[in-house]
Amino acid sequence: MTASPPGSLPDPAASADPAPAGPPPTAPHVDEEILRLLQSQVGTLTTAVNRHLEEQLPWYRQLSTDERASLRLIAQRGIQGLVNWLEDPDHRSLTLVNELLGSAPSDLMRTVSLQRALQLVRSIVEAVELRLPAVVPAEAQQATLEAVLRYSRECAFAVADVYARAAESRGAWDSRLEALLVDSVLRGEPAEQIDSRAAAVGWRSADGVVVVVGDAPEQTDALFLSHLRRQCQRFAADAVVGVQGDRLVLFLGGVEGLEAGLERIMPRFGQGRVVYSRIDGPIGRAHECAEAAHSGYTAAAAWPQAPRPVAAEDLLPERALAGDDAARSVLREAVFAPLSTAGNGLMETVSAYIGGGHSLEAAARELFVHPNTVRYRLRRVSDVTGWDPMVPRDAYVLQTALAVGRL
Known part of the structure; x- marks a missing residue:
């Protein structure tokens, strides 16, 4: 077998035998002398990184003074964290994030997006690479560079994990806000409270609401609700999705092509009946519309030949017999x-x-x-x-x- 050149990754197709599973690779070994040298150059490296950020990232120059100061502090923590990581390469991701972002990582997420945060990590690594020849002796540069690259990878994954957890938290919070809006409409709360809850979930439609009620499928996790909401937004300006017991409830605003849109989302419901009702007014007056849809959902069993979906107005006899x-x-x-x-x-x-x-x-x-x-x-x-x-x-x-x- 031909040996791979130094620093290159082995070709998976070069061998028919699968590589044996083993522990993840540890950080390259760096001498104690190099660690002391890096520790003494943290300030110099930080200055070089800040200059590199201003030169290479246009969005960085557009930030406020306080925001740039926060990112400069993050860069300094990142360089200091490199030294700490080389001393103890078994650092957990949480420790790595705390060293890099400090006590309030949410501040970073309010300042920059995930894409820009990864650009920040990449720029810090580039600046350190450019500065290494002037800081580290030639015989130790290869090992130190490999350590920097490994450390930057760990930082990137750690930052991405923080953003992913924050996105999940925001999604769960948005789902709770939508559930509160659905509940307030069904309860018939004052229009002012409904409008306030609707504004909290980003409802923009001022006129025209469609309420859809149907059997909920077996799996109604956050991912399912997100996909359904995104599918509804293809034919509605606003879409609120909620689950009430065994019922899946949709509030749609600014709908264009209702019949065709409902046909597209029918597979998202359970096997039972699906009933919809509409009102021309704002969502604050959608209580009667929601009541009609729920009443129709209950009474639809009395009309086995009912289409799917069926309008609540087409179920007037069954709803009347059910006590509506x-x-x-x-x-x-x-x-x-x-x-x-x-x-x-x-x-x-x-x-x-x-x-x-x-x-x-x-x-x-x-x-x-x-x-x-x-x-x-x-x-x-x-x-x-x-x-x-x-x-x-x-x-x-x-x-x-x-x-x-x-x-």
Whole structure:
């Protein structure tokens, strides 16, 4: 087998036998004399690093004086941490982060992004590499350089871990804020409180809310909620996702192409029914809309042939039978009342048509009119109420409305 050149990584394809598993490599050995020399040059290296940062990172020059001072302190800690790490290369990641970032790593995250933090680590390493020939004797430069590179890798992973944990914490906090918003809307809290909670989660839509309720899948962890929220934002300006027991609840604002959008997210729900309701007002007035969606979700089991998803307004008879006062009110005021005031025998025609088995001839005989007259009146019923008596499902809605109104 041909030996690899010094400093290069072995080629995995050079040998058919897998490399034996073993402990992770330790830091290259550096003499005590070199450690003392590095310790005495911490100030010089820090100055060189600060100059290098200002020259190589444009965003660094745009920071405030206090922010630059914090990053210079981090650079100094990083160089001092290199010496400490060479003395004890088995430092844990947490110790490494504390040495590098100090007691408040959140300050760094407020100042720079993860990408810039890694640029900072890279620039510090570059500055130290450029300065090493003037600090370390030639015979020790290779080992010291390898130690710096190994240390920079550990720092990069440690910083990335801090940012990842912070992102998870923010995601969990955002999920709690969304859960509070969902709960406040369902409870019907004052509009001012709902608006305040909506602002906390970044809700921007001033008009138009869609509430979707369906069976929650077995797995509803933070990753699932994040993916669903991102998928909803492809057709809605705002998307709030919450889980209430075994129900998955969505609040959507600024929706474009509702039907197509809902079809795309149906696989995210469980196997059961999915009901949606919409309101033209702001989210502070979405309580009745949310109640309608939840009521429809409960009553949808009474209509096995219901589409998926189904609008809560299409479940008025089932919701009324389940005890929903809002559904009964809609049936009474939007269907029964217009029929009773329209005259021309429309209510009697609907009753005769439904009672006669949906037969025009039977209704005509009962009313002593021509079947064409019955047909004309039924079209008028459709114009007045929006429900067509000649469609079986619409006829059921009209029949339920007549019963509710008469009661």
